Structures are given as C-alpha cells and as structure tokens.
Amino acid sequence: MFAVFNRARKIVLTATAVAATALTAACVPGPTTNSGPTINTNKPVPVALLVPRGSAQRGDDVLAQSLENAARLAIADLNGVQVDLRVYDTAGNAATAAAVATQAVNEGARIILGPVYAEAANAAGIAAAKRNVNVLAFSNNTSIAGGNVFVLGSTFENTADRLAQYAVRQGKRNMVVVSDNNAAGMAGRDAINQAAVRTGMNVSGSVSFDLSQQGVINAIPTITSRVRQTGADVMFMTATTAGALPLLTQLLPEAGIRTTEVQYVGLTRWDIPVQTLALPGVQNGWFALPDPVKDEAFRARYQSTYGAAPHPIGGLAYDGIAAIGALVRAGQSDALTGAALTQPAGFQGTGGIFRLRPDGTNERGLAVATIKDQKVVIIDPAPYSFAGAGS
Known part of the structure; x- marks a missing residue:
C-alpha cells in the first residue's frame, strides 16, 4: 500500500x-x-x-x-x-x-x-x-x-538517484519521464525529477497515463512524440511489472522507440516476478536492486x-x-x-x-542491473560501504 x-x-x-x-x-x-x-x-x-x-x-x-x-x-x-x-x-x-x-x-x-x-x-x-x-x-x-x-x-528517491548517477556516468544527459497517473506514479515522477536536478540531467518531457489498458494505449503516441522531438537518450519509467510495464515495453518498441536507441530505465524491480525477464521489451533495460549476493x-x-x-x-x-x-x-x-x-x-x-x-x-547501497537473454546481469555492483559502514 x-x-x-x-x-x-x-x-x-x-x-x-x-x-x-x-x-x-x-x-x-x-x-x-x-x-x-x-x-x-x-x-x-x-x-x-x-x-x-x-x-x-x-x-x-x-x-x-x-x-x-x-x-x-x-x-x-x-x-x-x-x-x-x-x-x-x-x-x-x-x-x-x-x-x-x-x-x-x-x-x-x-x-x-x-x-x-x-x-x-x-x-x-x-x-x-x-x-x-x-x-x-x-x-x-x-x-x-x-x-x-x-x-x-528502499525509497523512490534512493533508487532514482542511483540510476540517474549511473546514467550520467554512461554519458546520458536527456530524459523523458513516463509515469502512472496515481499516487505512487506521481511520487516516483517527483523522485526522478529531483534526481535529475541533483545529477545534472535534463528532463526534456514528462508524460503520465491512466493505469488501464486503454490508458496506456492512448499514451503511446504522446510518449513517442515527446522522445523523438526532444532527442531524449533515456526514458525513465515508474511502471511496475504488476501494472503497466509489460504493455508499455511491448507497445513502445513497436511504435519505434527501440531499446537500442533510447535507454529504458525503471524505477521499480524488473526481475520480479521471474516471468518478466522473458518480455522482449525489457531486454537491455536498467533497474536497481539490493546487493544480489547478500540478498x-x-x-x-x-x-x-x-x-x-x-x-x-x-x-x-x-x-x-x-x-x-x-x-x-x-x-x-x-x-x-x-x-x-x-x-x-x-x-x-x-x-x-x-x-x-x-x-x-x-x-x-543498490546495484544497477540489466536484462540480457532473459537473465539479470549486474552492470554496476552495489557499494560495500559508506566510507566504512558498520557491521
């Protein structure tokens, strides 16, 4: 809740x-x-x-x-x-x-x-x-x-900061934020916007959608247009695997927003449930998760x-x-x-x-992961300390 x-x-x-x-x-x-x-x-x-x-x-x-x-x-x-x-x-x-x-x-x-x-x-x-x-x-x-x-x-702000910092290190500078039009989506959107400010990324557009099949379908042209018009190299989404993520990641590539050209980034876990890993649209996307070894x-x-x-x-x-x-x-x-x-x-x-x-x-301290060939791959490990964390 x-x-x-x-x-x-x-x-x-x-x-x-x-x-x-x-x-x-x-x-x-x-x-x-x-x-x-x-x-x-x-x-x-x-x-x-x-x-x-x-x-x-x-x-x-x-x-x-x-x-x-x-x-x-x-x-x-x-x-x-x-x-x-x-x-x-x-x-x-x-x-x-x-x-x-x-x-x-x-x-x-x-x-x-x-x-x-x-x-x-x-x-x-x-x-x-x-x-x-x-x-x-x-x-x-x-x-x-x-x-x-x-x-x-684990908070939206913490996750957004981690992913935005990693994106900047990879040379990404321009994002479009795609968010659910509900309390969680709005809170996630705000966290992403704040992370962009802290890391120096530019938010070139923000699109929200109603959490329904038709709501997602109706939002696809707007999202696609915003990404293309702004030349965004990152699309940061608040959607969950139990919500709009499967449909978004199916329809957006079909509309021409390919993951090889625009980096899909998720505020929520994309590896739960495990069936999500088989979705074509989440391949190569980035998300954050706890240190997998310790977890x-x-x-x-x-x-x-x-x-x-x-x-x-x-x-x-x-x-x-x-x-x-x-x-x-x-x-x-x-x-x-x-x-x-x-x-x-x-x-x-x-x-x-x-x-x-x-x-x-x-x-x-979160790790950054991607999905390749339907498997979770850690691309930036979780830190081991905050300059010497207590045990």
Whole structure:
C-alpha cells in the first residue's frame, strides 16, 4: 500500500497496490532530533515489533510471521548483544497500533520496529513520540518521514538517484519521464525529477497515463512524440511489472522507440516476478536492486531455517535488528537516540549497506542491473560501504 499524508497527518490522498514491494507509510512531521531513550547495554534491550497479524487483509498473517521470523534470525546473529523482542499485533489498524505502541513503551520498549501500513505506522509514531521513543517503520514513503519516525524501505528517491548517477556516468544527459497517473506514479515522477536536478540531467518531457489498458494505449503516441522531438537518450519509467510495464515495453518498441536507441530505465524491480525477464521489451533495460549476493544469502538462510521463502519486505525486520545490535554493541547508553541511529557509517543489512538520515529517510547501497537473454546481469555492483559502514 502506498499512501501519502498531509502534514496534519489526517488525510490519505489515495492508495494503490504496487507490485510486491508493499509501499507503506508512517508520519510524524518535524525534524529528527537527537532525542531518544537511554538504555542499559549490560541488560537485554527491550525492542517492540509491531506486525499486522489479525488483519482482514489477505496475506497479512504471512507477512507478520515473516517479519517476526526475520527479526529472530537477526537476533541470533548479534554475537553478544541481547535483545528482548516483544511482538505486538496491530491487525493493520491505526487505533490498535496506537494502543499497542503505547502498551509497548509502558512495558519498557526502548525502540519500535514497524508497523507496516500507513495509518497504523502513523498512529504508532505519534504514540511513541509522547514517550521519546524512536520508530523504525517498514515504510519507503519519504514524504512522511521525520520526527521520531525513520523509514526502512528502499525509497523512490534512493533508487532514482542511483540510476540517474549511473546514467550520467554512461554519458546520458536527456530524459523523458513516463509515469502512472496515481499516487505512487506521481511520487516516483517527483523522485526522478529531483534526481535529475541533483545529477545534472535534463528532463526534456514528462508524460503520465491512466493505469488501464486503454490508458496506456492512448499514451503511446504522446510518449513517442515527446522522445523523438526532444532527442531524449533515456526514458525513465515508474511502471511496475504488476501494472503497466509489460504493455508499455511491448507497445513502445513497436511504435519505434527501440531499446537500442533510447535507454529504458525503471524505477521499480524488473526481475520480479521471474516471468518478466522473458518480455522482449525489457531486454537491455536498467533497474536497481539490493546487493544480489547478500540478498540471496539472507533468503537461503531464511529458507533453511523456516522452510519457506521470506516475504519480499520481511528482511526489513532483520535490518532493523541488525542496526540496533550494531549500535548497542558499542556499549553506549545513548545507542538508540536519533544521533546514534543516523551515524554516517551506516549498517549492513540483508540487501547490503544502508543508513538512516536525520530527516527520517534512508540511503541504501543498490546495484544497477540489466536484462540480457532473459537473465539479470549486474552492470554496476552495489557499494560495500559508506566510507566504512558498520557491521
């Protein structure tokens, strides 16, 4: 679920399912401060995990179990750091999330991981702020990060920056942005535009389309005309494999926008599901993904331990515990304050390095990949550190 909140934290503008990345949101506005509870590092650190178990939404119980499993897997890897994990069910409900967040801090939680869905994460963040407790939400919506809420999910801004930087290094300078006419598409478009500014690329055109078969078909002449008129060498798309991407990448080459002449770039994962790799139109396209070696190692370990694959965002719970463990290991009582959480070296997670920023957003070290002969090929590996990331 992708949701956008206004700064009053009350209005959900729109929501739409977006592939398997479970785009989610939480919001407590205002700048992140150095506040946070002190801890006794000689004792187990109480950590609350808020999961959507009990929700009426299909698959939420599976997601909840995957998050809990991943968190416990991370705890087993902490080597000397003790974590007292306490799991609370939100039922995917805002009022319940606020209540259990309050219960968690009353019962001693020094930091909260989760919850998942927009209203629930928002409510939990507000409740925890009253007790000076930070929240690491399973979210990737940067518009609602800040205050005591940090988002753990890979963000549009992070992905757009990575791909735009790579494009510039390859001599690309002129892009057309093609975006879905919905909340996720508009957020993705804005992230791409901002990345273009930061990297010096020129956005020579922007075309949006309604998320329907006819909407995509109707947009093809406009996209084609814009690319040709501007001489764009990059077409940056927000479409997902579960949405318009298959149709776009079929119709655009047929209309003459060939991948050998214009570089197709995707803001979302083009390798999930695996059937997407067989589509002719995605061949030679660029997209970003977590460090595949580390990601596969986590998935294999999870599968071996629990007998099933983790949920696509299950690894975020592992990352949260890994960050907490790295900070607590240093033995400082302020390990869970905003200043500690945003230390620039970052952390090692299931998909490689990541770090939290003072504004509540995050940066993840992503790889750039392409598709050749129906296989994923890494063309620019994920970085190994932010000038020395913590482990």
